[in-house]
Amino acid sequence: MDGRDELINTLASLTLFADLSRPQLEAVAHTFEDEYFAEGQRILRQGFSGSNLYIVLSGEAAVYVNGTQRATLARGDFFGEISVLLGEPPAADVVAVHPLRCLVLPAVDVEAFLQTYPRVTYRMLQAEARRVRTANLWR
Amino acid sequence: MSYFLNRWRLPHAVISADPGPGGMFRTFPLFERLNSWSKPYPPVEPTSRHYAWFDWNSLLADDPAHLALVPEFMEGGSYFPMRAEMERGLVAYAKRAGIHVRYGCRWESTRRMDGAVVLGTSDGEYTCRVVIFTIGMAEPWKPDISGIEQVPHYAEARPSPRYARKRVLILGKRTSAFEMADALLAWASQIILVSPRPPLLAIHSHSTAGVRARYLLPYEDHVLGGGVFMLDAATQRIERTARGYRVSAVGTTRPGNYVFAVDAVVAATGWTTPLGDLRALGLATFHQDRIPALTPYWESTSVPGIFFAGAATQGAVGLKKHGVPSNSGGVGGFRHNARVLAAYLARTRFGMTMPRPAIKPADVVPYLLSEVSSASELWNQRSYLARVISVTKEDGIRDEGIQPLAYFVDTSGHDAVAAVLETDGQGDHHPAVYVRRDGRVSEHVLAGDPLLNFQSPDHRVQLSALLKDSLNLY
Numbered sequence: 001m002d003g004r005d006e007l008i009n010t011l012a013s014l015t016l017f018a019d020l021s022r023p024q025l026e027a028v029a030h031t032f033e034d035e036y037f038a039e040g041q042r043i044l045r046q047g048f049s050g051s052n053l054y055i056v057l058s059g060e061a062a063v064y065v066n067g068t069q070r071a072t073l074a075r076g077d078f079f080g081e082i083s084v085l086l087g088e089p090p091a092a093d094v095v096a097v098h099p100l101r102c103l104v105l106p107a108v109d110v111e112a113f114l115q116t117y118p119r120v121t122y123r124m125l126q127a128e129a130r131r132v133r134t135a136n137l138w139r
Numbered sequence: 140m141s142y143f144l145n146r147w148r149l150p151h152a153v154i155s156a157d158p159g160p161g162g163m164f165r166t167f168p169l170f171e172r173l174n175s176w177s178k179p180y181p182p183v184e185p186t187s188r189h190y191a192w193f194d195w196n197s198l199l200a201d202d203p204a205h206l207a208l209v210p211e212f213m214e215g216g217s218y219f220p221m222r223a224e225m226e227r228g229l230v231a232y233a234k235r236a237g238i239h240v241r242y243g244c245r246w247e248s249t250r251r252m253d254g255a256v257v258l259g260t261s262d263g264e265y266t267c268r269v270v271i272f273t274i275g276m277a278e279p280w281k282p283d284i285s286g287i288e289q290v291p292h293y294a295e296a297r298p299s300p301r302y303a304r305k306r307v308l309i310l311g312k313r314t315s316a317f318e319m320a321d322a323l324l325a326w327a328s329q330i331i332l333v334s335p336r337p338p339l340l341a342i343h344s345h346s347t348a349g350v351r352a353r354y355l356l357p358y359e360d361h362v363l364g365g366g367v368f369m370l371d372a373a374t375q376r377i378e379r380t381a382r383g384y385r386v387s388a389v390g391t392t393r394p395g396n397y398v399f400a401v402d403a404v405v406a407a408t409g410w411t412t413p414l415g416d417l418r419a420l421g422l423a424t425f426h427q428d429r430i431p432a433l434t435p436y437w438e439s440t441s442v443p444g445i446f447f448a449g450a451a452t453q454g455a456v457g458l459k460k461h462g463v464p465s466n467s468g469g470v471g472g473f474r475h476n477a478r479v480l481a482a483y484l485a486r487t488r489f490g491m492t493m494p495r496p497a498i499k500p501a502d503v504v505p506y507l508l509s510e511v512s513s514a515s516e517l518w519n520q521r522s523y524l525a526r527v528i529s530v531t532k533e534d535g536i537r538d539e540g541i542q543p544l545a546y547f548v549d550t551s552g553h554d555a556v557a558a559v560l561e562t563d564g565q566g567d568h569h570p571a572v573y574v575r576r577d578g579r580v581s582e583h584v585l586a587g588d589p590l591l592n593f594q595s596p597d598h599r600v601q602l603s604a605l606l607k608d609s610l611n612l613y
Contacts, residue, residue: 026373030335033426036423108461
């Protein structure tokens with residue numbers, strides 16, 4: 001992610017931020033940190049407290065529960081939100097499969113962020129609803 | 140870095156484009172006084188291992204004669220040294236510790252040759268097995284804003300009196316922006332700080348990543364309506380006018396358009412790492428291409444054999460628990476990284492054997508609790524550096540030294556314990572212990588204490604029970 005415009009354009013292209021104005025996207029770009037994870041690097045650690053909210057900008061990650069791969073994550077996906085919202089350690093490991101770029105927001109800032117941007121909250125709820133539906137289909 | 144490479148007798152050369160020791164402190168901070176403390180009367184002896192927690196500026200050393208050098212040059216009146224005092228401390232360190240540097244030698248190019256790295260410099264080529272870039276993060280950086288090239292960066296700002304009676308707009312709300320606003324309070328007729336998000340304060344983030352409290356007078360002035368303005372707005376355009384500048388911005392947290400007519404604009408928009416041609420070798424970066432992406436031991440994640448020391452070591456993000464980053468962006472943190480990196484290179488690249496002192500079972504709990512209570516490595520690098528003890532049938536209990544926590548939890552190895560200091564979202568400091576048993580690592584958070592005494596009977600009971608259950612230590 002080489003420049004401010006590129007980052008903001010990337011954010012604008014993600015469903016999660018589709019309803020935000022450009023100035024709001026600028027604020028989001030400044031609120032989150034952008035981080036890079038090399039292939040094989042663990043990002044979220046099952047059972048460890050104090051994790052953060054991550055939004056994938058590019059690359060791919062795998063979700064492992066007790067060592068078994070359960071899902072993959074790609075551009076536009078987010079993870080860590082359940083742990084952050086419930087104040088509990090993550091129930092899964094997330095590991096970069098290919099070099100991964102993410103936006104990161106500390107747990108302590110998530111509530112204020114979601115209240116500031118209710119449209120992002122709504123989009124996040126929609127994504128969670130899809131995950132629940134998919135999980136129910138597997139049963 | 141050179142000091143600790145010398146301690147391991149690792150042959151190396153140090154080159155620097157500077158004319159002498161002192162690094163960035165020859166120029167910065169622009170308004171003279173640092174924001175990291177060196178307490179003149181700390182509660183521990185300067186020769187104590189734990190002293191460095193009370194003096195974030197002096198470099199580390201094994202010889203007591205090389206310790207606590209910055210306070211030696213401080214004139215008193217503040218526990219934040221002046222830039223010149225810091226520089227004198229570094230000059231004294233280099234001289235007394237016998238650090239040999241080829242000054243005035245500029246790194247110009249980098250290439251690979253038969254597994255080695257060849258550095259082209261203004262004084263010829265250097266070929267080495269391992270290269271450590273200690274190049275700081277002090278190159279001015281500006282975002283893509285129309286017209287921003289017309290205004291000076293913080294690094295080019297003029298002395299405060301030159302802004303007397305002027306309306307000054309500062310782009311940014313991080314440390315350098317606040318430092319500048321603080322310096323201009325007595326001079327400027329109006330100060331406006333503009334950036335897309337509200338300021339992040341150290342007292343709220345519980346880390347040095349936020350604006351330090353000593354620069355918060357402009358914030359108080361803003362809150363009290365005294366004439367300093369802090370606006371959450373995205374700057375769209377900067378134009379020259381006959382009397383100064385016209386700056387157009389759009390509100391972010393509060394909708395609205397702004398047009399400011401001001402006499403001066405300063406871009407306090409941050410810094411970048413001067414990475415030269417390293418990207419061409421495949422060096423991965425992040426933070427808008429400003430920081431190299433590093434492993435826990437500060438090696439490039441994408442170009443093996445290229446290591447970093449100094450402020451660029453913040454490119455190893457670690458676990459960032461509760462959002463608290465490493466303290467590797469400042470001397471207080473990265474000086475510990477240098478010591479750890481030298482030992483790591485000695486072990487992994489030069490086949491040296493590290494001392495691994497044996498520990499009696501009865502001493503493990505008191506030792507770990509002493510470490511989390513006092514060790515400067517753990518306090519300066521919360522959630523990043525850990526004291527590690529291994530437990531094997533063959534070797535018994537061994538002190539494995541200080542290691543990056545991310546390395547410990549993400550690699551396999553013997554059964555072991557890593558102790559760190561962490562700070563949670565509410566600002567409570569507490570010890571945390573990570574136990575590796577049969578290849579799996581579990582986290583155990585110990586209780587905090589309002590006086591930061593983690594050596595209480597309760598802590599001893601809690602840690603003893605934990606180690607008994609998880610590692611059969613007792």
